[in-house]
Amino acid sequence: MKVVSIISTKGGVGKTTTAANLGGFAADAGLRVLLLDLDVQPTLSSYFTLDVRAPAGIYEMLVFNERRIEQLVSRTAVVGLDLVLSNDDRGELNTLLLHASDGRLRLRHLLPTLAPLYDLVLIDTQGARSVLLEMAVLASDLALSPVTPEILAARELRRGTLQLIEDIAPYRHLGIEPPPLHLLINRVHPVSLNARLIQQALRQVFQDHVGVRVLDTDVPAIEAYPRAATRGLPVHRVEFRQPAGRVAPAALQTMRALAGELFPEWRERFARVTGRPDVQATAGSASHGERP
Ligand SMILES: Nc1ncnc2c1ncn2[C@@H]1O[C@H](COP(=O)(O)OP(=O)(O)OP(=O)(O)O)[C@@H](O)[C@H]1O
Numbered sequence: 001m002k003v004v005s006i007i008s009t010k011g012g013v014g015k016t017t018t019a020a021n022l023g024g025f026a027a028d029a030g031l032r033v034l035l036l037d038l039d040v041q042p043t044l045s046s047y048f049t050l051d052v053r054a055p056a057g058i059y060e061m062l063v064f065n066e067r068r069i070e071q072l073v074s075r076t077a078v079v080g081l082d083l084v085l086s087n088d089d090r091g092e093l094n095t096l097l098l099h100a101s102d103g104r105l106r107l108r109h110l111l112p113t114l115a116p117l118y119d120l121v122l123i124d125t126q127g128a129r130s131v132l133l134e135m136a137v138l139a140s141d142l143a144l145s146p147v148t149p150e151i152l153a154a155r156e157l158r159r160g161t162l163q164l165i166e167d168i169a170p171y172r173h174l175g176i177e178p179p180p181l182h183l184l185i186n187r188v189h190p191v192s193l194n195a196r197l198i199q200q201a202l203r204q205v206f207q208d209h210v211g212v213r214v215l216d217t218d219v220p221a222i223e224a225y226p227r228a229a230t231r232g233l234p235v236h237r238v239e240f241r242q243p244a245g246r247v248a249p250a251a252l253q254t255m256r257a258l259a260g261e262l263f264p265e266w267r268e269r270f271a272r273v274t275g276r277p278d279v280q281a282t283a284g285s286a287s288h289g290e291r292p
């Protein structure tokens with residue numbers, strides 16, 4: 001099981017969009033995927049239609065140590081894509097975890113329960129520093145951070161991103177290595193901005209930092225993303241062909257490149273995803289035999 005947290009020190013950069021679309025794509029590739037919504041604003045929780053809504057969510061999971069899957073896990077309308085809902089309505093989780101001696105390690109301690117059931121866990125987080133964010137990173141094999149061209153210009157980016165990694169570094173003494181951080185350039189305007197130049201600039205900002213890598217894949221700013229969110233669908237199903245006359249590739253191609261770069265071991269599966277509704281069932285169903 002691979003665990004990826006999607007994080008940023010800035011809000012609105014595309015964390016939830018990335019979590020929903022990467023999760024939907026991996027599920028259509030036949031992987032068993034679990035989304036964890038750690039944001040108090042339950043945007044990811046309401047992205048997909050739910051076929052089965054579990055009575056409990058992230059609150060019971062973290063506060064009461066609830067481990068019964070049927071209590072915790074909701075099933076989305078995308079086959080193979082499950083979700084633990086954000087239900088910390090009063091925003092208490094952060095304080096509760098702050099005062100618990102094992103607060104930042106709670107999620108990490110729950111992973112053995114999930115490991116036999118899922119191939120991939122994607123954690124969506126809030127766009128601010130918090131105990132919950134540190135807890136997510138400490139449970140992850142990889143942290144993925146979307147960066148938009150506007151915030152690239154902000155001085156805050158380097159400081160904020162590196163501070164986050166430094167803050168969890170003391171956990172090395174407990175044998176927990178901070179995960180590598182991958183930066184994903186998101187919302188590049190296909191005509192006015194050159195993605196290669198942005199990548200170069202970003203690589204320069206982080207050049208002396210081991211553990212920080214700028215991904216080769218970038219995500220163009222195209223209206224397929226908000227349109228997919230409105231329809232509650234993963235974006236590769238909404239735009240599987242490149243529209244005539246547009247420079248930016250089809251969303252399917254972007255998601256395939258991103259997933260393949262993050263998880264090279266599953267590249268062959270990703271190559272078979274078509275996004276087309278008529279072939280969806282055969283692409284996705286084959287490997288979902290051992291669903292929890
Ligand atoms: N590549 C893209 N092209 C066009 N629109 C995008 C793209 N990525 C994200 N968006 C849009 O940008 C908005 C913000 O994205 P999103 O909600 O994923 O950000 P976030 O980082 O989760 O925000 P928050 O910090 O509030 O949780 C959404 O309306 C989304 O549809």
Ligand SMILES: [Mg+2]
Nearest residue numbers: 015016039043
């Ligand atoms: Mg969000």
